[in-house]
Amino acid sequence: MKILGAAVAIPTSVDDSQSYSLAYAVGAARPALEQAGCLPSELDLIVSLSTSPNRIVHDPAIAGPRLAHPVQRDLGARHATVFDLLDADWTIALDFAQSHCRWLGFRRGLPVACPSPVARAVQIAAWRPSHWTCSGSEWPAARWRFDCAQRPNRESCVSFADTMRSQRRSCLRAGRAHPAEWWRFWGIESRYMIDQDAGETELTLAEDAAREALGLAEVDAGDLDLVLFNMTSPFVMHADGRRRFAPRLSRMLRDRLGAKRALDAGVDMACASFVLQLQLAANLIKDGRVKRALVCSSELMSDVFDYTSKSSTNFGDGAAAAVLVAEPPDSQGANWLKAVYHSDATHYDLVTMRWRDASGLGEHADSRPGVYFTLKPDAQEAIARFMPVAIPGVVSSLLHQSGIGTADIDAFVFHQPSALLVRAWAQRLALARHQYVIRVADCACLVSAAVPFALHESIRQGIIQPGSLVVIAGAGAGRGFGAQLWPWGDTAIDRVGTGSVNAEVRHGR
Known part of the structure; x- marks a missing residue:
């Protein structure tokens, strides 16, 4: 890989509370692209690293989406594939981007390190791999097994046929406003919701699914080389109901499983994140650098529902995990083509997450300000x-x-x-x-x-x-x-x- 241009953007005042990540990222990207002699329209890939869940656009009420797509829009890089990495460092972003470009035949990539609320600086490198073409003989012969498990909480299933029974009283009240025809139109009869009173979180659900997938694959967690994880909510939920936005769950899942030697990273491409995780794991397996990879998605959407909006109540909670294992070329293994x-x-x-007061969600709603799933009008x-x-x-x-x-x-x-x-x-x-x-x-x-x-x-x-x-x-x-x-x-x-x-x-x- 050859780095052709690099730039940083640092705000003039570290006390500027209205600063936002997108301006810094785009401000650093343009000179880096100029140094590289690369037009934004020629970019094949944009990878962003971001910690802060908000300050992505110049609207403090918006907590998401993350950085990569707004950078793509403002740069005019309309042909680029874009995604976000969370809880990863600069070298990991370069490594993932290089492997992604190698196996997809991309020529030019743009990793972006987004500022956090503490250290507001942006690193940009516009680059192209020095060797991006691959003949058939260069492809490693490794294949892999695919073992998967899913862990919804069946006991806390919500039935729309019975006025959306659930642990949440605000859901019960708002659910009565949604006619049964709404659910039949979308093909939804029931869904799962995490029971926080029983100590369930997106992490416990992910851990259950991951351990089950590891058992099916007959892989010890200590032998994992890679743990990739995704969740859509900008916050991680504690068992006691407290929220935080960093660190994300990839590191926590790795530690809970005992996968001490594994590289971990959060991957965000919204609903397509699991698909992207399969791709990144497959890339590194084909590179011969990973033998055992765990990919996992866990969703706690019930915590960001606006129960007064019919559209935002079409979602449920659940987790799924898969283990990909490199195997000899004569074995019967799945092989990404x-x-x-x-x-x-x-x-x-x-589709965004917005900060707002929950007081308008019903008589029994949580009174704390929070982040809620929102659709534009x-x-x-x-x-x-x-x-x-x-x-x-x-x-x-x-x-x-x-x-x-x-x-x-x-x-x-x-x-x-x-x-x-x-x-x-x-x-x-x-x-x-x-x-x-x-x-x-x-x-x-x-x-x-x-x-x-x-x-x-x-x-x-x-x-x-x-x-x-x-x-x-x-x-x-x-x-x-x-x-x-x-x-x-x-x-x-x-x-x-x-x-x-x-x-x-x-x-x-």
């Missing part, structure tokens, strides 16, 4: 325009580049925002019903955990078998999309809801 990604910063602010109309075509677009591009058609694919695993959208994607791609699953009726949209839940269900139903050709496609809040092609191999999963390693389904073992 090709991927296509598309980022569109035009829509980055359609015109978000539903905008999403209705681009979302039905975005996923079919990246999938069609992937199939075209791979020289195959939809009939050659045994299974499509889609993000699961709603049954309506999944059916629309399948119809646009002219898929047969046996080629995909819909997994929202019992759990609603699980954000970044939705794809692994659908993957889990596809394996459980036998739609995915050893030797199957599989497309995995994710969509992230209207601003990031990706599709991957995998020839499937040896897989072990737990049976849904059992929580028992002994009650597993094994294919090809």
